[in-house]
Amino acid sequence: MFQHDLPKARSSKRYRALFLGPAFVAAIGYIDPGNYATNIQAGADYGYMLLWVVVWANLMAALIQLLSAKLGLASNESLASLLGKRLPRWAVYPYWIQAEILAMATDIAEFIGAALGFKLLFGFTLMEGAVITAIISWAVLSLETRNLKTLQMVIGAMLLSVAFIYVIELIFSHPHPVSVFEGALIPGFSDRDSVFLAAGILGATVMPHVIYLHSALSKADLVKYGKIHRKTMFRSTKWDVALAMTIAGFVNLSMLAMAAAVFYGDPRADSGSIETAYETLTPLLGQLAAQIFGASLLIAGLASTIVGTLAGQEIMSGFVRFRIPLALRRLITMAPSFVIIAMGLNVTEVLVFSQVVLSFGIALALVPLILFTSDRKLMRGYVNPTWVNWLGWTTVVIVVSLNGYLLITS
Known part of the structure; x- marks a missing residue:
């Protein structure tokens, strides 16, 4: 849609739908294989x-x-670019x-x-699955250079596909409804390992890299569609976040509930x-x-x-004003995974540990x-109300407290 077409379509649902997509990209980070590892282990063990940890984390x-x-819409900056500009020079790198x-x-x-998925479904070795993952992810990433919205639609379709699959999994597994509601509403731990898993669930759900990425994607929409439509974009963003995070939350809750229903207390699991x-x-x-x-x-x-590679690109671009070809970044970020696979390390343990690292x-x-x-000057009319700031700082305290407990008891 060209700029002169915007006023005509400004009030239409189709126009507002143009700004749906960034949150669906971010939400993929909340249902990655790290979530599978932490949710399945949590359901199987406890x-x-x-x-309740999944509910609050979501x-x-x-x-x-x-x-x-x-932040991206109000400031026309990404989180990484603002940090790159405002941090002391010695702290940027x-x-x-x-x-x-x-x-x-x-x-x-x-x-x-993803490599493990290929292994389980098709019988490939983990290394063969890694090679196929590399090829497919590179092909999908090439869409970013052509049309970012197309890439967002592809990733959004993937999110919806996983959610649909978990509707089917719930039908198969028959989780106990009363136990689901009790577990979702009543906080509690039983031992240190349950706290460790809670930190892993938190690290797998509240993802640092998509915090950086979402602001960059919103900024890109602002640049493309014009600052005069900022209010419409912000209203659409609320729906974007609400829809995407509801879907991601459903997947995570379903994943843990399925594991609890099927594996908990079963000697075969x-x-x-x-x-x-x-x-x-x-x-x-x-x-x-x-x-x-x-x-x-x-x-x-x-x-x-794919989302992780995009996030890494935006982080580099924001902090140090430097971009490398996505194919090269894909090669660099894949290297540690190939090393881990070649060393034959336990995949699930690696996944859980990576999520705990993220929580820090x-x-x-x-x-x-x-x-x-x-910041009123930076955010103009979109500054946080006081209650939002309180919620934000409470989230920080919870995260730091969980991590501090892990450090003290390790």
Whole structure:
């Protein structure tokens, strides 16, 4: 749609729908293979007990993604670019490096998860699955250079596909409704390992790299469609975030509930392994249930590794004003995953550990996000109300407290 066509379509639903998409890209980060590892292990080891962690983590994530989108629309800057401009010169590169490390830790979980999906579904070796993942993710990423909205639509379709699969999985697994509601509403831990898993769920749900990415995608919409339509874009963004995060939250809750219903207390189900979960689903629920579980892992892994590469590109561009070809970045971010696969490390343990590492970086992205969106001069008429700031800082305290507990007791 060209600029002179915008006033005519300004009030139409079709026009507002133009601004849907960035949150769906961000939401993929919340259902990546790291979530599979933490949710399945939580359900297998503790039943429905940690469902409340998923609920609260998803609510936190929705707030954070809305703030990230709002920052891009109000300031015409991404979070990374603002940090690159406002941090002391000596702090820019260390801050950029830690953000890149977090993005790479994310990509390890996502890439290995997709490779594991190919292995489970088609019988490839993990290395063969990794090669196929590399080829497909590179092909989809090439859409970014042609049409960003097309790429957003493809990723959004992947998100919806995974959600549909989990509707079917719930039908197969028959989780206990009362236990689901109790687990989702009543907080509680049983031991240190349950706290460790809670931190992993939080790290897998509130993702630092998509905090950076969402602001950049919103900024891109603002640049493309014009600043005079900022209010319409912001109204659409609220719907974008609400829809996308509801879908992602449903997938995470369904994943843990399915694991609790099928694996908890069953001697045939070993604790928490994705591969064991796939193998155990066949005798417990049938071959179709196992196959669609593998398909969901494959789709989520492919989509999230694409999003991870986009996030890394935006982080570099924002902090140090430098971009490299996406193909080269894809090659760099894939390298650690190939090393891990070649070393034969336990895939599920790597996935869970990567999510715990991510939880340590959330505050480093979240603190500046709250500070920037509280700046009246920067945000113009979109500054955070007081209650939003309180919610944001409460989220920071929860994240830091969980991580501090892990450090003290390790």
